[in-house]
Amino acid sequence: xxxxxxxxxxxxxxxxxxxxxxxxxxxxxxxxxxxxxxxxxxxxxxxxxxxxxxxxxxxxxxxxxxxxxxxxxxxxxxxxxxxxxxxxxxxxxxxxxxxxxxxxxxxxxxxxxxxxxxxxxxxxxxxxxxxxxxxxxxxxxxxxxxxxxxxxxxxxxxxxxxxxxxxxxxxx
Amino acid sequence: xxxxxxxxxxxxxxxxxxxxxxxxxxxxxxxxxxxxxxxxxxxxxxxxxxxxxxxxxxxxxxxxxxxxxxxxxxxxxxxxxxxxxxxxxxxxxxxxxxxxxxxxxxxxxxxxxxxxxxxxxxxxxxxxxxxxxxxxxxxxxxxxxxxxxxxxxxxxxxxxxxxxxxxxxxxxxxxxxxxxxxxxxxxxxxxxxxxxxxxxxxxxxxxxxxxxxxxxxxxxxxxxxxxxxxxxxxxxxxxxxxxxxxxxxxxxxxxxxxxxxxxxxxxxxxxxxxxxxxxxxxxxxxxxxxxxxxxxx
Numbered sequence: 012x013x014x015x016x017x018x019x020x021x022x023x024x025x026x027x028x029x030x031x032x033x034x035x036x037x038x039x040x041x042x043x044x045x046x047x048x049x050x051x052x053x054x055x056x057x058x059x060x061x062x063x064x065x066x067x068x069x070x071x072x073x074x075x076x077x078x079x080x081x082x083x084x085x086x087x088x089x090x091x092x093x094x095x096x097x098x099x100x101x102x103x104x105x106x107x108x109x110x111x112x113x114x115x116x117x118x119x120x121x122x123x124x125x126x127x128x129x130x131x132x133x134x135x136x137x138x139x140x141x142x143x144x145x146x147x148x149x150x151x152x153x154x155x156x157x158x159x160x161x162x163x164x165x166x167x168x169x170x171x172x173x174x175x176x177x178x179x180x181x182x183x
Numbered sequence: 184x185x186x187x188x189x190x191x192x193x194x195x196x197x198x199x200x201x202x203x204x205x206x207x208x209x210x211x212x213x214x215x216x217x218x219x220x221x222x223x224x225x226x227x228x229x230x231x232x233x234x235x236x237x238x239x240x241x242x243x244x245x246x247x248x249x250x251x252x253x254x255x256x257x258x259x260x261x262x263x264x265x266x267x268x269x270x271x272x273x274x275x276x277x278x279x280x281x282x283x284x285x286x287x288x289x290x291x292x293x294x295x296x297x298x299x300x301x302x303x304x305x306x307x308x309x310x311x312x313x314x315x316x317x318x319x320x321x322x323x324x325x326x327x328x329x330x331x332x333x334x335x336x337x338x339x340x341x342x343x344x345x346x347x348x349x350x351x352x353x354x355x356x357x358x359x360x361x362x363x364x365x366x367x368x369x370x371x372x373x374x375x376x377x378x379x380x381x382x383x384x385x386x387x388x389x390x391x392x393x394x395x396x397x398x399x400x401x402x403x404x405x406x407x408x409x410x411x412x413x414x415x416x417x418x419x420x421x422x423x424x425x426x427x428x429x430x431x432x433x434x435x436x437x438x439x440x441x442x443x444x445x446x447x448x449x450x451x452x453x454x455x456x457x458x459x460x461x462x463x464x465x466x467x468x469x470x471x472x473x474x475x476x477x478x479x480x
Contacts, residue, residue, distance in 0.1 A: 032232060032311055033239035042315030042453075062195045069202045073209065077221075077228035079236070080313045080321035080357040082349060085221045086209030093202040097195070125316060132318060135214050138365035139318040139385035148316050 019170060020055060020063075024071045027051045032078045043151045045159040046121060048075050052092050053099045053120045053160070054167030057107065061100025068092030084135045091127040095120050114157055117164070121156040125149055226352050233310075233355030237325045240310035289457045292341035302422060304459040305330050310355070312455075320363040320385065320452065326460060327354040335420040337412075337461040343426035343449035344368065344412055345458050356460070360452055361427065362391035369413030370395055370427055370446070377402045378413055381427060381446055393428060393446040404430045404444035422461050 031047040038045075048071050056064030072089030075081070099106070099120045106116035125145070132140035213221040293304060307326035313319055326332045328351050338345040338358050346360040361368050364385025370393075371378055379397040386392065395410060397403075408430040414423025428448040435442045 029232065029235045029239075033236045034243055036312040036314065037239075037243045039312070039314065042312075044314035044316070046316070060195075062198050065195075065199055065202050069205060072206065073224075074228060076209075077225045078232040079229045079350070079352065079355060080311055080323040081317060082313070082319050082321045082357060082359060083317060084210050085213040085225070086206045086211075089209060090203060090206035093199065093206055097199045097202075100195075128316070129318070131210065135210055137318070139320075139363060144318060144385075148318075152316050 016059075020067055023051055023055075023167065023170060024048065024067065024074065028071065028074050028078055031075070032081075040155055041151055043148055043155055045155050046124065046152065047159070047163065048072075048088075049092060049095060049121060049124050050117070050156060050160050050163045051167055052096045053117055054164045055171060056096045056100035057103045057113075057116070057164075058168060058171040059100070060103060061097045064096030064100045065093050066096075068094075068096035083132060083137045087128050087131045087135070087137075090131055091124045094127055095124040098123060113164070114160075117160045118153050118157050121153045122149065125152050222350075225350065229350070229352035229355060229357070233323060233325075233327065233352050236311040236323050236355065240308065240325070289341040293339070293457075293459045302461045303463040305332060305462050306457065306459055307332075307356075308457060309455045318385065319365070320360040320383070320391070321349070322358050322360065322455060323355050324358055324458060324460070325355055327352050327356050329353055330460075331462045332356045332460050333462075337418065337420060337422045337425065338458050339425050339461065340450055340455065340458045342451070343428065344421070345450055345452075345455065347420040348460065358458075361393060362386065362448060362452055368393070368421055368427060369415065370410040371413045371423075372397075372404055372430075373409040373411055374405065375402065377404070379404070379410075379444070381410065391448070391452060392431070393448060395430070395444040395446050397442065397444075400439070400441045403435065403442045404433055406430050406432060408444070410444075410446050418461065 027047045027050075031044065035044045035047060052064055052068045052071055055067055069089050069092065072087075072092035073085070075088040075092075076083070076085040099116060102116055106113050125148070129140060129142075129145035129149075133142070209221065213219050290306070293306070305326050307324040307330075309322045310325045311323040313321040324332075324338070332348060332351045334348050334351055336348045338347060344361055346358045346363070346366065348356050349359045350357045359366055360383070361381070362383040362385065364383050366383040368381045369378065370381040377397050377399060379395045381393040381395040384392050384394060393410075395404065410427045410430065412421050412423055412425040412427055415421045426449050428446040430444045431447045432445045433442055434445070
């Protein structure tokens, strides 16, 4: 059911973007806000694989690039989330072997995503981006995102799988 | 869930390449110039996301004060004594009553300033903060083009200069704070009226500073000097005479004899709430009225 699958995914992304830029700026830790959209892309990648997640990453990243009050060059989050979606989709077999593997996969995804976003800022010359500053934010970002992923990923898994009756039969 | 086959791998890689190229193309288009088609998309998304942010801000407002307590934990420890005294006083009042009164005072100050300076102001609330991991210091305010807000207008609060509008959507606008590393404000020292340029350091934590270099290298700012905005031609993007901050320390460069002053902004950028946008110069009688225009919040 590709149409339904797409619809649910779009709803997920819109919800994630709204929450991330609207509500989550109120629960920041040291100014760092959980990357909810990135986690949704990772979650979809772990369920549906790299191709689906990379396409989703591009679209979700573009919305994130354009949503106020973002003022960086558009396309940076898009590039980052394409790569995150693809890579986490490629390791989905390994990530499913246990809780530790899943946490490691999420942490690695956040690390890669934040690095690509930061480095792309250096390449296009966006002001304020520097390697020390990326390194300053990165540890908190990884910690926060892993903590939030514990709550968010099960929800994404459930929503992604609920619309696949065949899959549910297969697991029964 | 079939395991990926070799054929799947190959076509996935092609899809990845295409998507990466698409993202890079968007970046290239957006970085190429001011009037890029990306701006159209940006304002469309802003028209949709902006009201969502305003809605969340209305819900999260009461929770905000609690969240702020976590964010500023380190700072709070130092202020503990002062807070306890204040707490005793506040305990007798309803918390909401306190907020309303504080906001009323902020409005009064802004109205007074508007009256004195003759600016026409539009009041607004900060509804979203840019995250630290985006490396730029921007906020969303809930006033847009329907309220008369346009790009390159000055934004101030009761404490002083906040920043300038970089993009205005229908009902919201994006404000670049003066502490962002892309921000340069002309400043005037109130002691000797010397001019300088104050650049934001883009510091992501609360202790953001401005770095002021004087245009005349023979003058040296003194610690404690107040810095006011110098004002741009026609008040765009900055109107004149708005307090920016005070000089915390001065570093002299012995090689070329220039001095850089570290300026502490008057505005607490992590606790921004009510702000005003200067939408034009008005007769002083209209100014106070304009400030109260958005009292519905």
